[in-house]
Amino acid sequence: xxxxxxxxxxxxxxxxxxxxxxxxxxxxxxxxxxxxxxxxxxxxxxxxxxxxxxxxxxxxxxxxxxxxxxxxxxxxx
Amino acid sequence: xxxxxxxxxxxxxxxxxxxxxxxxxxxxxxxxxxxxxxxxxxxxxxxxxxxxxxxxxxxxxxxxxxxxxxxxxxxxxxxxxxxxxxxxxxxxxxxxxxxxxxxxxxxxxxxxxxxxxxxxxxxxxxxxxxxxxxxxxxxxxxxxxxxxxxxxxxxxxxxxxxxxxxxxxxxxxxxxxxxxxxxxxxxxxxxxxxxxxxxxxxxxxxxxxxxxxxxxxxxxxxxxxxxxxxxxxxxxxxxxxxxxxxxxxxxxxxxxxxxxxxxxxxxxxxxxxxxxxxxxxxxxxxxxxxxxxxxxxxxxxxxxxxxxxxxxxxxxxxxxxxxxxxxxxxxxxxxxxxxxxxxxxxxxxxxxxxxxxxxxxxxxxxxxxxxxxxxxxxxxxxxxxxxxxxxxxxxxxxxxxxxxxxxxxxxxxxxxxxxxxxxxxxxxxxxxxxxxxxxxxxxxxxxxxxxxxxxxxxxxxxxxxxxxxxxxxxxxxxxxxxxxxxxxxxxxxxxxxxxxxxxxxxxxxxxxxxxxxxxxxxxxxxxxxxxxxxxxxxxxxxxxxxxxxxxxxxxxxxxxxxxxxxxxxxxxxxxxxxxxxxxxxxxxxxxxxxxxxxxxxxxxxxxxxxxxxxxxxxxxxxxxxxxxxxxxxxxxxxxxxxxxxxxxxxxxxxxxxxxxxxxxxxxxxxxxxxxxxxxxxxxxxxxxxxxxxxxxxxxxxxxxxxxxxxxxxxxxxxxx
Numbered sequence: 001x002x003x004x005x006x007x008x009x010x011x012x013x014x015x016x017x018x019x020x021x022x023x024x025x026x027x028x029x030x031x032x033x034x035x036x037x038x039x040x041x042x043x044x045x046x047x048x049x050x051x052x053x054x055x056x057x058x059x060x061x062x063x064x065x066x067x068x069x070x071x072x073x074x075x076x077x
Numbered sequence: 078x079x080x081x082x083x084x085x086x087x088x089x090x091x092x093x094x095x096x097x098x099x100x101x102x103x104x105x106x107x108x109x110x111x112x113x114x115x116x117x118x119x120x121x122x123x124x125x126x127x128x129x130x131x132x133x134x135x136x137x138x139x140x141x142x143x144x145x146x147x148x149x150x151x152x153x154x155x156x157x158x159x160x161x162x163x164x165x166x167x168x169x170x171x172x173x174x175x176x177x178x179x180x181x182x183x184x185x186x187x188x189x190x191x192x193x194x195x196x197x198x199x200x201x202x203x204x205x206x207x208x209x210x211x212x213x214x215x216x217x218x219x220x221x222x223x224x225x226x227x228x229x230x231x232x233x234x235x236x237x238x239x240x241x242x243x244x245x246x247x248x249x250x251x252x253x254x255x256x257x258x259x260x261x262x263x264x265x266x267x268x269x270x271x272x273x274x275x276x277x278x279x280x281x282x283x284x285x286x287x288x289x290x291x292x293x294x295x296x297x298x299x300x301x302x303x304x305x306x307x308x309x310x311x312x313x314x315x316x317x318x319x320x321x322x323x324x325x326x327x328x329x330x331x332x333x334x335x336x337x338x339x340x341x342x343x344x345x346x347x348x349x350x351x352x353x354x355x356x357x358x359x360x361x362x363x364x365x366x367x368x369x370x371x372x373x374x375x376x377x378x379x380x381x382x383x384x385x386x387x388x389x390x391x392x393x394x395x396x397x398x399x400x401x402x403x404x405x406x407x408x409x410x411x412x413x414x415x416x417x418x419x420x421x422x423x424x425x426x427x428x429x430x431x432x433x434x435x436x437x438x439x440x441x442x443x444x445x446x447x448x449x450x451x452x453x454x455x456x457x458x459x460x461x462x463x464x465x466x467x468x469x470x471x472x473x474x475x476x477x478x479x480x481x482x483x484x485x486x487x488x489x490x491x492x493x494x495x496x497x498x499x500x501x502x503x504x505x506x507x508x509x510x511x512x513x514x515x516x517x518x519x520x521x522x523x524x525x526x527x528x529x530x531x532x533x534x535x536x537x538x539x540x541x542x543x544x545x546x547x548x549x550x551x552x553x554x555x556x557x558x559x560x561x562x563x564x565x566x567x568x569x570x571x572x573x574x575x576x577x578x579x580x581x582x583x584x585x586x587x588x589x590x591x592x593x594x595x596x597x598x599x600x601x602x603x604x605x606x607x608x609x610x611x612x613x614x615x616x617x618x619x620x621x622x623x624x625x626x627x628x629x630x631x632x633x634x635x636x637x638x639x640x641x642x643x644x645x646x647x648x649x650x651x652x653x654x655x656x657x658x659x660x661x662x663x664x665x666x667x668x669x670x671x672x673x674x675x676x677x678x679x680x681x682x683x684x685x686x687x688x689x690x691x692x693x694x695x696x697x698x699x700x701x702x703x704x705x706x707x708x709x710x711x712x713x714x715x716x717x718x719x720x721x722x723x724x725x726x727x728x729x730x731x732x733x734x735x736x737x738x739x740x741x742x743x744x745x746x747x748x749x750x751x752x753x754x755x756x757x758x759x760x761x762x763x764x765x766x767x768x769x770x771x772x773x774x775x776x777x778x779x780x781x782x783x784x785x786x787x788x789x790x791x792x793x794x795x796x797x
Contacts, residue, residue: 011207014214034403035242039210041398042409046207057398 005066008043012036025062037061044070139165146182155185173202180215193225194557200254202563206247209413213246216253228256228537229427234280236264236272237291237335239406244416251416255424256537266404267296270316273323287331287426288324289419290317293382293406294337294360301345303354306362313363314370325376329655331426332377333419336364339383341391375635375656378422378584385418386411421579428643428653431560431580432538434476435528438487438494438516440544442470442506444568448493458503465568470505472572477510481581484513484528486541491516521548522555533646533706535742540580542571585635617711617781620677624713624778626720626786629663629670636684637672640703645742647714648703649735649749659689662700667692669724671788673717675708682708686717696732696769697725712779718753720786722776727790735768 002020010018013031026032032040041052044066050073052060060066119126133140146161159182165175176199183192196215203209219225231252235241241263252259262283264272269290272278303309317334324330339360343349349357364383371377386394389411399405407415424430439446443466444456457463477483483506487494494516498508508514513531515524521543529536536558543549549561565574629637638656645651654662663670673686685705690697699721704713725733735750737743750757755768778784 011211035240035405038243038399038403038405038409043207046205052398054398054401057402 001067001070002063004047005044005063005070008040008047009063012039012043020063022064022067023062032061040066048073146178150182150185155182156188158182159186159188159191173199173204173208176202177208177211177215180212184215184218189219189222192219196250197254198553200250203413206243206409206412209247209250209416210243213250216250217246224258225253227253227258228429230258230260231287231423231427232260232262232283232285233287233289233423234262234264234272234283234285234330235289235291236269236280237289238267238269238293238296239291240266240404241291242403243405243409244412247412248416248419251413251420252423255420256429257420257423257427270320273320281327284328285324285330286328287333287423288328289380290320290332290334292317292335292337294340295406297337297360297363299356299359301343301349301356302352303356303359306354306359309354309359310362310366314366317367318370318374321374321377325374325655325657329657330376331655333380333422333426334367334371334377335380335382336367337383338386338391338394372585375585375638378426380418380422382407382415385415389414418579421582425582425584426642428645429537430582430643431481431540432534433482433484433512433528433532433540434473434575434581435484435486435525435539435541435559436473437543437545437548438485438489438497441542441564441571442466442473443497443501443504447497448489452496452501455497455501457497457501462568463503465571467503467505469568469571469575472575474506474510476581480583482512482532482534483510484532485511485515486521486524486528486543487516488518488521489516520555521552525552525556525559533709535645540575540578542575585639614781617779620711620781621783622675622677622711622781623783624716624785625674625676626717626784626788627672627674628788629659629672633672633684634659637687640684640687640705641701644703644705645740646706647709647746648740648743649699649746650701650738651740651743652701652738654701662689662691665691667728669697669721669788671717671720673704673713675711675713686713688717688721690721690733692730695730696734697721697730699733699735702735712781714749714753715779716782716784719776719778720784720788722773723786724789725772726774726776731772733770733772737766737768739764739766 006018006020009020009024010016013029013036029036037057041057041060045051048070050070052069056069060069115126118129129144133144142161142165146158149155149161150158159179162175162179162182176195180192180196180199183189183195192215196212196219199215200209200212203212235244235248245261245263249259249261262280262285264280269292272280273288297309297313299309321332321334324332337360339357343356345352345355345357349355350361352358360383364381367379371379386407389407394407394411396405396408396410399408421430436442439448439455442457444462445454447455457466459467473483485494495508495514497504498506513528515527517524521541525536525539525541529539536556537560539558540560540562541549541552542562542564543552544564544566549564552559553561560578560580562575562578564571627633634656638654638659641652641654641659662668669688669690669692671686671688672684673688674684675682675686682705685708687701687703688699689701691700692698702717704717721733725731733755735753735755737747737750739747750768750770753770754773755770757766757768759767761767
């Protein structure tokens with residue numbers, strides 16, 4: 001799953017060599033602003049075929065958050 | 078093991094040809110290499126190997142090519158990856174992704190020109206925001222290596238009460254695919270009034286040519302029910318009009334105004350539209366009032382967001398999560414569609430809309446092959462499967478009636494191709510709906526060139542519809558300027574497929590547009606008459622041409638501005654003045670303005686000529702001189718010029734100065750001034766050449782015209 005999440009991050013931040021881990025958050029990635037957040041939501045939704053709710057969208061602000069939200073939807077790797 | 082089983086099954090399925098398109102039989106050595114790779118993979122990561130085996134299931138060859146391309150790209154061999162991707166047979170759903178991947182690989186391999194070519198197709202094919210954003214990133218990378226050629230550059234400012242961070246790159250790449258190089262100014266959320274009205278705002282330094290006013294229904298602050306709806310409509314309109322006026326007066330900018338989506342959810346239900354002050358009703362009234370207002374303000378046009386949202390589906394058009402986090406409206410998913418509509422309108426504003434629809438016949442206007450099935454055997458009619466073709470013909474005919482030129486281009490015997498139009502009772506289109514008709518066995522690119530030449534338009538004004546993917550691919554390759562419609566196989570989807578491209582977007586419908594098809598038929602009759610008369614002079618006289626010249630008049634301004642915006646061929650200076658500038662030039666003291674209308678015994682061509690000459694130091698400078706290509710070859714330029722000379726003479730002007738600014742399309746005008754007795758006195762570094770001549774005494778109108786000249790000072794006699 002982390003490979004597919006990473007693909008979305010690489011795309012959104014336009015950096016094919018971007019490395020991420022569970023704790024990657026806007027603090028380490030200054031480019032992670034509200035636009036990037038919308039782009040990440042879209043990319044991950046398309047990648048995994050899910051929909052995030054507005055409440056989630058406002059709270060998912062680290063790679064680990066995204067992974068847990070996806071797992072809660074029983075998305076398999 | 079999965080992978081080897083898969084290979085086994087492929088071995089059985091595939092015929093053992095030696096030089097087949099996919100390499101044919103596998104040699105034992107290659108099988109062993111694959112077996113080894115599979116063993117390594119399955120040993121190292123069985124879960125992953127299972128995934129790979131699943132991904133390689135049907136259609137086998139293309140899946141293997143994708144895999145190979147992806148491996149090669151990651152191993153640093155993009156040109157080999159591009160080779161693989163280019164060889165994959167396009168499947169409609171996956172093709173957008175393939176084109177984007179192909180563009181990326183070509184770019185990485187250093188083949189920028191090929192990358193540009195495929196990027197245009199990728200942008201047209203992309204449906205999702207994610208893919209279009211990827212295309213936008215590719216464009217940004219391409220531009221770092223040098224700007225791709227564009228038909229037109231344009232400075233566009235977007236302002237309004239949404240954020241534009243996501244729209245901007247998508248809009249740029251969509252414009253790029255339409256041949257427009259956009260420089261963008263993205264306004265801040267909700268700052269449209271300040272940015273436009275404040276004389277010190279950064280928008281002023283940007284000096285936009287086009288302002289996109291993306292206001293949405295929230296910005297109007299309407300409650301579910303308004304107590305004084307008339308005042309609400311008037312207030313909304315007045316607010317926007319003030320902004321338009323600033324944009325036009327301050328920068329001479331053209332304004333594209335979004336109208337207002339009527340939100341789908343309302344506690345009032347149907348009462349929202351039924352009650353006098355219901356929000357849906359007030360919004361619809363405002364939308365109507367906007368259209369009425371721009372009918373009187375030629376520098377402004379409306380993009381119907383209401384229509385766009387409805388077509389997209391209002392439940393998907395906006396999304397609470399995106400609005401709350403980033404003030405994103407509409408939803409990012411809808412941005413590629415919105416950008417397409419914006420660019421279609423922008424093309425119209427810049428005079429780049431297509432003008433001619435070129436249609437294949439068999440399989441497009443009817444089912445079957447008329448040359449084999451006969452007129453009775455083709456599928457066409459008001460019931461059953463023939464209905465789809467009737468519907469398509471109706472759509473096409475209506476396009477023709479609003480001014481789009483129609484042309485036929487069919488591989489057929491000429492008589493066979495014409496037969497259904499002459500003798501099939503359910504055929505909607507008639508032969509004289511077509512401005513050009515090419516039915517022969519030559520390649521289609523040759524026929525398309527002929528159509529463009531016969532109608533005096535550039536290849537980039539053509540839109541081509543053909544049911545054969547082979548012909549479409551051929552035309553795309555040979556004539557990349559021509560827009561090729563991706564036609565689905567089901568004829569009942571033809572109308573939607575053609576409509577979706579919005580190729581023929583126009584800002585206003587003038588009487589000339591309605592008459593154009595009429596006028597073209599008359600042109601064909603004129604050509605026939607040319608054959609009948611002897612000398613050119615006799616022919617011209619036989620046309621009984623009448624010219625009416627006027628200074629610029631208020632009622633002609635929309636047509637004048639339209640001609641200035643879109644005339645390419647007989648246009649010596651190609652200065653695309655907006656309406657405000659035209660007005661200024663017309664009102665300046667001592668300037669000469671002229672409109673030219675032409676009638677003959679076959680019909681009225683309407684207002685087809687515009688001239689502006691500015692007075693300076695006792696000379697008249699030809700700022701703008703253009704004629705519609707419909708009237709070329711008929712001595713019309715001489716008549717227009719004679720009127721200018723007479724005016725110059727009567728007002729004590731001694732010198733005429735002309736200028737030729739070369740473009741890709743007006744090369745045939747390069748020698749015009751010399752023909753008119755001018756001499757060149759200056760050639761600028763950008764190729765602009767300036768000419769002058771003394772004002773001739775007693776300039777005469779060519780004898781083949783009856784002239785009514787209202788452009789002369791009151792005391793002078795008027796024409797013949």
